[in-house]
Amino acid sequence: MDFELSEEQKDVKKAAREFARGEFDNDRASELELQLGFPTEIWKKACRLGFIGIYIPEEYGGQGLGFLENILVIEEFCRKDSRIGSALGFADLGTEILCAYGSEEQKKFYLVPVVRGESLSTVAFDEPETLPTEGIKHGENILICGVKRFVLNGGNAGYYLVPFQMDGRVSIILIEKDRQGIEFIPQEKMGMKMVSTGELQFKNVSVPMDHLIGEEEKDFYILENFISQTHLRLGAQGLGIAQGAFDRGLDYGKQREQFSRKLIQFQIIRHRLAEMATRIEMVRLLVYKAAWLIDIGRMDPKLCAMARASSGDLVVDVVDEALQIFGGYGYMRETEIEHFYRDAWLVDIFGGKSNLRDSIAKWVTG
Amino acid sequence: MEIYFKEEHEIFRKTIQSFIEKEILPLVDEAEEKEKFPVELFPKMGSQGFLCIRVPKTYGGRDGDKIMECIAIEELTKGSSGITSAFTTHGGLATDPILRFGSEDQKQRYLVPAVKGEKIGAFGLTEPDAGSDAASLRATAEKRLGGYLINGTKTFITNGPICHYVIVAAYTDVTKKGSGINLFIVDRENPGFSVVKKLTKLGHRSTETGELSFDDCWVPKEQMIGDQEGGGFNQIEYTLRSGRISTGARCIGLARSILEESMYYVRNAKKQGRMVGRSQSVRFSLAEMAMYLDVMKAITYRCAWLYDCGKVTMKDAAIVKLFCTETLCKMAYDGLRLQGGEAYLNSNLMQRLLRDSRLHRIPEGTSEIQHLLIFNELGI
Ligand SMILES: Cc1cc2nc3c(=O)[nH]c(=O)nc-3n(C[C@H](O)[C@H](O)[C@H](O)COP(=O)(O)OP(=O)(O)OC[C@H]3O[C@@H](n4cnc5c(N)ncnc54)[C@H](O)[C@@H]3O)c2cc1C
Numbered sequence: 001m002d003f004e005l006s007e008e009q010k011d012v013k014k015a016a017r018e019f020a021r022g023e024f025d026n027d028r029a030s031e032l033e034l035q036l037g038f039p040t041e042i043w044k045k046a047c048r049l050g051f052i053g054i055y056i057p058e059e060y061g062g063q064g065l066g067f068l069e070n071i072l073v074i075e076e077f078c079r080k081d082s083r084i085g086s087a088l089g090f091a092d093l094g095t096e097i098l099c100a101y102g103s104e105e106q107k108k109f110y111l112v113p114v115v116r117g118e119s120l121s122t123v124a125f126d127e128p129e130t131l132p133t134e135g136i137k138h139g140e141n142i143l144i145c146g147v148k149r150f151v152l153n154g155g156n157a158g159y160y161l162v163p164f165q166m167d168g169r170v171s172i173i174l175i176e177k178d179r180q181g182i183e184f185i186p187q188e189k190m191g192m193k194m195v196s197t198g199e200l201q202f203k204n205v206s207v208p209m210d211h212l213i214g215e216e217e218k219d220f221y222i223l224e225n226f227i228s229q230t231h232l233r234l235g236a237q238g239l240g241i242a243q244g245a246f247d248r249g250l251d252y253g254k255q256r257e258q259f260s261r262k263l264i265q266f267q268i269i270r271h272r273l274a275e276m277a278t279r280i281e282m283v284r285l286l287v288y289k290a291a292w293l294i295d296i297g298r299m300d301p302k303l304c305a306m307a308r309a310s311s312g313d314l315v316v317d318v319v320d321e322a323l324q325i326f327g328g329y330g331y332m333r334e335t336e337i338e339h340f341y342r343d344a345w346l347v348d349i350f351g352g353k354s355n356l357r358d359s360i361a362k363w364v365t366g
Numbered sequence: 367m368e369i370y371f372k373e374e375h376e377i378f379r380k381t382i383q384s385f386i387e388k389e390i391l392p393l394v395d396e397a398e399e400k401e402k403f404p405v406e407l408f409p410k411m412g413s414q415g416f417l418c419i420r421v422p423k424t425y426g427g428r429d430g431d432k433i434m435e436c437i438a439i440e441e442l443t444k445g446s447s448g449i450t451s452a453f454t455t456h457g458g459l460a461t462d463p464i465l466r467f468g469s470e471d472q473k474q475r476y477l478v479p480a481v482k483g484e485k486i487g488a489f490g491l492t493e494p495d496a497g498s499d500a501a502s503l504r505a506t507a508e509k510r511l512g513g514y515l516i517n518g519t520k521t522f523i524t525n526g527p528i529c530h531y532v533i534v535a536a537y538t539d540v541t542k543k544g545s546g547i548n549l550f551i552v553d554r555e556n557p558g559f560s561v562v563k564k565l566t567k568l569g570h571r572s573t574e575t576g577e578l579s580f581d582d583c584w585v586p587k588e589q590m591i592g593d594q595e596g597g598g599f600n601q602i603e604y605t606l607r608s609g610r611i612s613t614g615a616r617c618i619g620l621a622r623s624i625l626e627e628s629m630y631y632v633r634n635a636k637k638q639g640r641m642v643g644r645s646q647s648v649r650f651s652l653a654e655m656a657m658y659l660d661v662m663k664a665i666t667y668r669c670a671w672l673y674d675c676g677k678v679t680m681k682d683a684a685i686v687k688l689f690c691t692e693t694l695c696k697m698a699y700d701g702l703r704l705q706g707g708e709a710y711l712n713s714n715l716m717q718r719l720l721r722d723s724r725l726h727r728i729p730e731g732t733s734e735i736q737h738l739l740i741f742n743e744l745g746i
Binding site for chain 1: 492495496497498499502521522565566567568569638639640645647648695699702703704705706707709710711712713717720721724725727728729732733734737
């Protein structure tokens with residue numbers, strides 16, 4: 001057993017922390033959040049330094065590192081600013097699918113712009129149960145029809161990876177955003193406002209066959225792997241947001257005095273901070289382990305789902321308690337904890353908490 | 367609950383419900399979005415006698431009881447928790463001290479127009495460095511020229527940006543910690559008074575909250591509540607005891623909305639062919655919400671009844687506040703988890719209910735302070 005990050009991983013974590021400290025500005029982020037904007041400049045810089053698509057092989061412009069390194073970067077970014085952190089944390093969403101299953105051509109065309117800061121990527125996954133997205137063969141092309149909901153980066157991704165039904169099977173196809181027949185309807189959210197989100201409608205969108213991803217028989221695994229990796233992305237966001245909220249609560253507790261004592265001198269507050277720190281440590285072990293298993297080629301979907309579920313519980317509880325430490329200030333938008341509170345919830349409820357528990361239960365009970 | 371409600375209460379509930387539906391609901395979304403309180407509601411509420419429920423008829427009030435006030439607050443909150451903040455502060459903290467401890471002259475000049483909604487009141491106790499430990503407040507009122515010179519800063523003041531007057535707590539004798547405090551009524555026109563800034567918040571966005579400054583703000587001695595120096599802290603405690611029961615009523619209003627939204631979601635899913643309601647975890651969640659709501663109602667109205675009988679203690683009021691506010695948050699969290707990602711969208715009421723629910727564990731004594739208050743009365 002070895003619980004130590006490698007020297008390189010420690011360096012990545014440190015570099016991400018320093019980058020976030022140097023580049024993320026709270027006031028500018030607050031303005032951008034109100035305008036529902038994307039942190040374009042920071043993103044481009046993060047791309048230049050290799051933080052985005054860090055797991056993408058070097059021949060396509062990435063760093064050729066592991067998924068764990070990606071987790072470390074997301075954690076540090078979210079810890080400094082949950083808004084910018086989540087926006088950057090989703091910037092390369094779905095490229096892990098292309099890395100594993102894309103053709104040589106697809107990788108060259110679609111991975112490079114993501115690491116270069118020319119395009120965001122995404123997976124358009126969630127759909128109404130009763131309205132599955134469908135494809136029909138039409139000559140050399142496939143016609144795609146359907147609606148996808150809660151598409152992260154929906155408004156500004158250069159392309160979407162879209163699961164759909166054809167001939168009774170699920171396949172995945174890559175669709176560029178400027179193809180005919182695509183409409184994006186933004187949906188405003190309570191938090192994570194820098195991540196453009198909304199509904200994508202595909203009306204007879206014609207896409208060439210060579211945009212299909214992977215050999216068809218593997219499609220089920222592609223999706224399962226993607227879901228597992230998304231769990232970990234979100235898990236890392238939850239971890240970072242929780243750590244960031246904890247940091248702020250602790251700092252404030254050390255400064256603020258009431259009844260002639262620092263808040264951290266009140267036992268109840270000390271105990272809560274102790275409890276938060278303990279739970280953050282537990283979730284970190286789970287998230288890192290699940291990511292490490294991916295990197296040694298033994299992805300464990302159950303562990304990924306557990307990591308995500310526990311990270312969701314954690315982040316909601318920690319932001320809640322950190323906000324309480326701030327008292328009235330915590331409720332005010334000028335205090336950072338306010339947006340940590342709003343942002344945290346996406347980690348917990350995206351895709352449905354009950355669904356997540358159902359799938360964990362399936363693995364656990366057999 | 368029927369044991370606490372008389373027929374007049376039931377009639378009152380119906381009357382205010384139809385007013386809310388007609389006059390308030392249409393304004394809610396815009397007020398929340400623009401973070402601007404629709405001040406025209408004050409005279410409208412006043413003309414119906416909905417503002418300061420417990421004020422006697424001699425001052426233009428309806429001479430209602432605490433139970434009736436709680437009914438009004440519950441129903442108003444059900445309509446909009448944000449908008450209701452302004453009314454509960456006005457009808458409670460900003461008028462109670464005048465009603466109970468004020469001079470006849472103060473009642474004529476402030477209470478009568480407040481009941482009509484012609485004057486909007488605010489209550490300024492909290493300061494940037496004095497929240498839970500209110501006795502450590504720094505505002506001072508120095509005796510000067512037959513009146514008092516008030517200096518200090520108050521923050522998080524509900525209605526601050528829109529008020530016509532504010533009841534402010536300041537030390538007339540800084541050597542007497544706690545007991546040297548008095549309450550003063552300061553008019554907005556007073557040249558020493560200013561609104562430093564309007565604060566933007568996680569929730570309750572339709573109520574206006576602000577930071578207020580009192581800078582050599584001179585008031586004649588007639589503006590002091592009570593006729594001797596000192597003793598303001600007891601007046602505040604008295605006011606807060608009533609306010610904490612009102613918070614219970616606010617939690618009931620929000621809790622009803624949360625349960626309703628959750629049930630609506632499950633029913634609607636069924637219509638779309640999704641059997642969400644078959645999930646045991648959903649059923650348990652809804653059952654717990656219903657249970658919490660019932661208990662909240664029982665303890666809040668019981669406490670209001672105790673108040674009306676003149677038997678309520680601070681412990682009773684603190685128990686209501688602590689239980690209802692903590693439980694409400696639990697309900698909101700379960701409500702969000704029940705709906706998943708959909709609850710995160712601005713088009714869904716659930717996210718506003720979450721942001722609004724999170725407030726109540728903080729003002730009028732945080733949950734931690736309520737624990738201390740309850741413990742203090744256990745007599746160990
Ligand atoms: C939306 C809003 C509206 C408000 N409206 C008004 C208003 O109209 N008028 C007004 O005067 N005030 C108002 N307030 C202020 C409110 O009453 C205070 O925020 C509240 O009393 C807490 O004070 P604080 O914010 O300074 O927190 P602090 O007192 O600084 O508390 C910070 C944290 O420390 C904890 N803590 C403090 N002391 C102890 C202790 N002894 N043991 C354990 N834990 C402790 C608290 O519980 C809290 O978790 C409002 C606040 C908000 C958010």
